Amino acid sequence: MEKLRPNEIADALEELVFTGEFRDGDRLDEITLAARFGVSRTPIREALQRLVVSGLAEQLPRRGVFIRQPGPVELMQMFETMAEIEAACGRLAAVRISESALDGLEETNARCQAAVTAGDVDGYYRENQRFHQVIYHETGNSFLENEALRLNRRLSPFRRVQLRWRGRMSQSMAEHETVVRALRDGDAVLAADTLRSHVAVQGEKFHQLVSSLRMAAQ
Amino acid sequence: MEKLRPNEIADALEELVFTGEFRDGDRLDEITLAARFGVSRTPIREALQRLVVSGLAEQLPRRGVFIRQPGPVELMQMFETMAEIEAACGRLAAVRISESALDGLEETNARCQAAVTAGDVDGYYRENQRFHQVIYHETGNSFLENEALRLNRRLSPFRRVQLRWRGRMSQSMAEHETVVRALRDGDAVLAADTLRSHVAVQGEKFHQLVSSLRMAAQ
DNA sequence: ATTGAATTTCTTGTATACAAGATCATTGAC
DNA sequence: GTCAATGATCTTGTATACAAGAAATTCAAT
Numbered sequence: 441m442e443k444l445r446p447n448e449i450a451d452a453l454e455e456l457v458f459t460g461e462f463r464d465g466d467r468l469d470e471i472t473l474a475a476r477f478g479v480s481r482t483p484i485r486e487a488l489q490r491l492v493v494s495g496l497a498e499q500l501p502r503r504g505v506f507i508r509q510p511g512p513v514e515l516m517q518m519f520e521t522m523a524e525i526e527a528a529c530g531r532l533a534a535v536r537i538s539e540s541a542l543d544g545l546e547e548t549n550a551r552c553q554a555a556v557t558a559g560d561v562d563g564y565y566r567e568n569q570r571f572h573q574v575i576y577h578e579t580g581n582s583f584l585e586n587e588a589l590r591l592n593r594r595l596s597p598f599r600r601v602q603l604r605w606r607g608r609m610s611q612s613m614a615e616h617e618t619v620v621r622a623l624r625d626g627d628a629v630l631a632a633d634t635l636r637s638h639v640a641v642q643g644e645k646f647h648q649l650v651s652s653l654r655m656a657a658q
Numbered sequence: 659m660e661k662l663r664p665n666e667i668a669d670a671l672e673e674l675v676f677t678g679e680f681r682d683g684d685r686l687d688e689i690t691l692a693a694r695f696g697v698s699r700t701p702i703r704e705a706l707q708r709l710v711v712s713g714l715a716e717q718l719p720r721r722g723v724f725i726r727q728p729g730p731v732e733l734m735q736m737f738e739t740m741a742e743i744e745a746a747c748g749r750l751a752a753v754r755i756s757e758s759a760l761d762g763l764e765e766t767n768a769r770c771q772a773a774v775t776a777g778d779v780d781g782y783y784r785e786n787q788r789f790h791q792v793i794y795h796e797t798g799n800s801f802l803e804n805e806a807l808r809l810n811r812r813l814s815p816f817r818r819v820q821l822r823w824r825g826r827m828s829q830s831m832a833e834h835e836t837v838v839r840a841l842r843d844g845d846a847v848l849a850a851d852t853l854r855s856h857v858a859v860q861g862e863k864f865h866q867l868v869s870s871l872r873m874a875a876q
Numbered sequence: 877a878t879t880g881a882a883t884t885t886c887t888t889g890t891a892t893a894c895a896a897g898a899t900c901a902t903t904g905a906c
Numbered sequence: 907g908t909c910a911a912t913g914a915t916c917t918t919g920t921a922t923a924c925a926a927g928a929a930a931t932t933c934a935a936t
Contacts, residue, residue: 485704486703486704486707489704489707489708489711490707490711493707493708493711493712494711514800514801517799517800517801517802518801520750520799520801520802521746521799521801521802521805524742524743524746524749524750524802525742525743525746527746528739528742528743528745528746531742532738532742581735581738581739582732582735583732583735583736583738583739584735584738584739584742587739
């Protein structure tokens with residue numbers, strides 16, 4: 441394995457958390473990781489720091505850093521926050537989006553629709569991501585764009601699950617079309633409200649999922 | 659000086675940036691800082707990493723980390739984002755805030771008003787901060803609360819300046835009172851809109867300031 | 877057998893040594 | 907005198923050594 445730099449190591453670790461190789465509560469042992477990545481503890485420690493700052497892991501002094509996946513409550517809060525940020529992006533994009541970007545959104549939506557009819561969850565996921573990222577970008581506010589991307593990325597492993605809900609993809613599609621119409625009309629309020637509930641429903645689906653698991657456990 | 663831990667060092671460095679001891683573009687020399695804080699380079703490097711991740715500094719590989727204050731454009735984007743986040747907080751707080759918190763907000767506003775009549779800028783600043791932080795908290799969403807606090811803190815050195823604008827404090831006061839009324843009425847839209855423009859105007863004031871400086875320079 | 881204390885071992889946190897790249901200065905050519 | 911090239915110096919980045927605290931194990935006493 442070629443030698444990775446600390447931020448590449450951090451990305452790799454992040455990926456390992458997302459893919460589920462590291463589970464909630466796992467301790468990230470410096471020595472083991474150093475051996476695994478073929479470097480000394482120093483760059484590993486820097487990478488771990490990045491994970492801690494980004495909220496994916498927690499550091500207990502003199503005890504190590506542990507993977508910390510958000511629990512149901514925190515997850516709901518994160519989805520709610522994402523919903524508000526998406527709404528803000530829609531609000532700003534409604535008055536700033538370019539014609540070409542609007543056309544691009546409609547093309548993306550067409551590919552989304554194709555994925556829905558084909559039952560292609562991965563394809564839908566990819567085009568859905570693109571749809572939202574275009575809106576972030578069309579806020580014309582790269583700071584907000586980055587904040588949106590950051591939280592979007594953090595939630596992506598959880599968002600993916602709930603696409604498999606029956607009928608969710610087609611409902612999601614309908615919402616996308618409302619968003620594009622609102623953006624084309626420059627209707628900031630409609631764009632914001634539609635995007636907010638579009639994302640908020642994901643949190644609610646998750647809540648239902650967790651609740652049903654609780655029920656089943658009793 | 660007692661020995662500080664890396665995150666305490668990071669806080670101290672952040673403070674030094676805010677107080678202006680470190681200026682935009684300054685290189686944060688590891689050896690100098692190590693001597694200054696009486697530790698080795700290792701904890702200094704960890705602290706610097708935190709600054710970089712939080713966006714206060716930029717790291718150029720093999721060249722060092724440099725203080726990176728936001729320029730006019732980025733600052734405007736940050737204020738705009740803050741405005742949207744405050745609006746979101748107002749929206750959520752409007753339906754969740756407790757009676758006691760509402761009473762607390764009115765007390766805070768009274769102290770704000772006292773500071774305005776006394777021309778006490780520092781006092782106003784402090785109570786104004788408290789006002790906003792209560793609203794963040796009353797969203798009942800600690801994740802959003804933390805995001806709001808983070809950005810608020812990042813903008814605080816710039817927000818402080820524009821309070822000295824003539825008539826700004828009293829106008830700001832009036833906006834606070836509208837916010838409290840909206841929250842008491844559970845009027846989510848009014849709370850959100852008022853808070854948004856309350857914060858957005860700060861960015862605009864800054865824009866004016868920068869523009870006038872540009873003019874003067876020519 | 878179980879509990880509790882003491883010791884050993886292991887891990888993190890810090891300091892220092894070493895490697896590699898960047899900056900700066902000196903020197904030589906034009 | 908200016909510019910370029912080469913070498914010295916300094917800084918960052920990584921590895922390793924050492925210090926200090928936490929966990930685990932052992933062993934004795936009940």
